[in-house]
Amino acid sequence: MSPxxxxxxxxxxxxxxxxxxxxxxxxxxxxxxxxxxxxILYFDSLGGSPYxxxxxxxLVVLRGLRATGVVAGECSSAALWPFAACRxxxxxxxxxxxFHTMKWQxxxxxxxxxxxxxxxxxxxxxxxxxxxxxxxxxxxxxxISGWVRSGRYVTGPxxxxxxxxxxxxxxxxxxxxx
Numbered sequence: 001m002s003p004x005x006x007x008x009x010x011x012x013x014x015x016x017x018x019x020x021x022x023x024x025x026x027x028x029x030x031x032x033x034x035x036x037x038x039x040i041l042y043f044d045s046l047g048g049s050p051y052x053x054x055x056x057x058x059l060v061v062l063r064g065l066r067a068t069g070v071v072a073g074e075c076s077s078a079a080l081w082p083f084a085a086c087r088x089x090x091x092x093x094x095x096x097x098x099f100h101t102m103k104w105q106x107x108x109x110x111x112x113x114x115x116x117x118x119x120x121x122x123x124x125x126x127x128x129x130x131x132x133x134x135x136x137x138x139x140x141x142x143x144i145s146g147w148v149r150s151g152r153y154v155t156g157p158x159x160x161x162x163x164x165x166x167x168x169x170x171x172x173x174x175x176x177x178x
Contacts, residue, residue: 010038010068015056019048019078023055030059038066041086047077050102050129057081057136071095071156071165081129084136089165095156099147102126137164 013029015022033039041060047053060067060082069075069086076098083089083097091097102122110118130148134141143162147154160167 010040012040014042015079015082016044019045019052019056023052026056027059033065036064040068040070043069043071043075043079043083044073045079046074047079050078050125053078053081057085060085080133084133090168091156091159091165092168092170093156097154097159099154100151101148139164
């Protein structure tokens with residue numbers, strides 16, 4: 001008789017704080033999950049750079065990760081893209097997500113032509129990223145753009161009611177075994 005094998009637990013990764021500051025570490029952790037493998041991503045992040053959002057979301061999507069996203073606190077701004085890339089999305093009654101227009105700043109000394117190019121680039125990037133977020137959440141673009149334009153804080157129950165996540169109660173572990 002062979003001993004009973006336990007199914008390996010999915011890797012658990014916390015996406016907390018500013019994603020830009022933790023991008024290298026978070027990318028490395030996502031790369032530890034085998035392509036097509038399972039992981040649980042816990043979110044409590046105010047966001048970060050749009051490029052950090054693109055990088056983390058791309059790793060989840062392009063590697064075909066079977067990610068479960070859990071908003072343990074806040075999932076705002078750039079954190080929304082890796083959350084939307086999760087195959088299963090869970091929120092609690094106290095979860096909050098901030099949708100807003102893209103903001104950028106430069107502490108560099110830039111000339112007028114470079115600043116104009118940044119403005120053009122960010123306008124296109126914002127349009128493309130909002131469309132991508134709508135596709136990842138599988139909702140009409142108007143749903144996302146309405147929240148973004150108004151700088152809307154969306155609660156866990158509201159996100160679940162919109163069909164973008166499952167609402168779970170704050171009970172130990174049972175919710176993730178579903």
